[in-house]
Amino acid sequence: MEIVLLCVSIAAIILALVLLTVLRLKKTERLFIHKSLLFSLGVGNLVFVLDKTLFASRKDHPALCSAVAVVQHYLHTAVFTWMLVEGINHYNKLVKVFSFKKLYAIYLAIGWGVPVVIVGLVASIRPSTFDMAESGTTEITCGALNLTATKQRTRCWMNGNLWIYKGPILAILLVNFVLFAILLRVIFGKISSKYGNNHVILARKGLRSIIALLPLLGVTWLLGFFIEFHAILTYLFIWLNSIQVQGAMRKFLVKLR
Secondary structure (H helix, E strand, O other): OHHHHHHHHHHHHHHHHHHHHHOOOOOHHHHHHHHHHHHHHHHHHHHHHHHEEEEOOOOOOOHHHHHHHHHHHHHHHHHHHHHHHHHHHHHHHOOOOOOOOOOOOHOOOOOHHHHHHHHHHHHOOOOHHOOOOOOOOEEEOOOOEEEEOOOOOOOOOOOOOOHHHHHHHHHHHHHHHHHHHHHHHHHHHHHEEEEEOOOOHHHHHHHHHHHHHHHOOOOOOOOOOOOOHHHHHHHHHHHHHHHHHHHHHHHHHHHHO
């Protein structure tokens, strides 16, 4: 089921990237960040699926398996750094507008550069983390017997405590949660000042803002929703229901007639 959902997720990501490219939307930082986030998530899922289905010679090729582990750690971390860039960009547009006309270099440094730093620090401080030649063991107690069992490696992933991977990601998500709260406060303030006492419109637009920001900033991951398929469907829902994409799709369909 996991592999099936990941394959559906990859197909949804490809569809989203094709739509965002074919529709010829106006090139903005926001579009660039969305495409980078989708790309990192799609390639990360693809490497995971290939690791689980095609790469069956982990014991025979530990060096290659170590390289796959590094790539997976980098790509999975990049997903969250691009979510951080999403939060920073929204904050820049709605709360504090910086004087820089183009922030691509800064966003690239955060989105693709920070994962390099994180993976590099892990590899230099604890090299055994990516050593796939190392066999993991676990102690088993059966009555008076104390046995040591060797763990069978089912994928090329990190050795040791999972918090080596989860720690930096949790820090990123906490920062995005703060940005999420700030953004909602600003958005609801603007909606209230525009629509006054119309509670129906306030509730509808407020709910739409929450639904749009939750997956983009990764807040749902903090709440325990760890299924990529859910996130990708939400991205498609957001984009297919946005005014910009709807207008571009209408023009595209008119040309096909």
